[in-house]
Amino acid sequence: VTEKVKSTFLKVGSSPEGAQVFVDGMFKGRAPIKLGLPIGKHEVRLTLPDHYDWEAQVQLSEESETPLSVRLIPISEKKP
16 A cells, blocks of 8 residues: 655745746756646745755745745846
């Protein structure tokens, strides 16, 4: 008998839009995106050129979808 793994949804948005979304080290697509994931902790990372990467552990529960809205900080160019 195999136990079915419960899953839920993670809705990822980024500002600016279009950040690459990685979950547990695997590329999943570009924000905004809605992902079906197993319940539990996941490492989420967003990357966008000329912006600092954003990374955090996200705990997903079986309630409804979990919204995640990330504001990415631009890397300012230092002028000589």
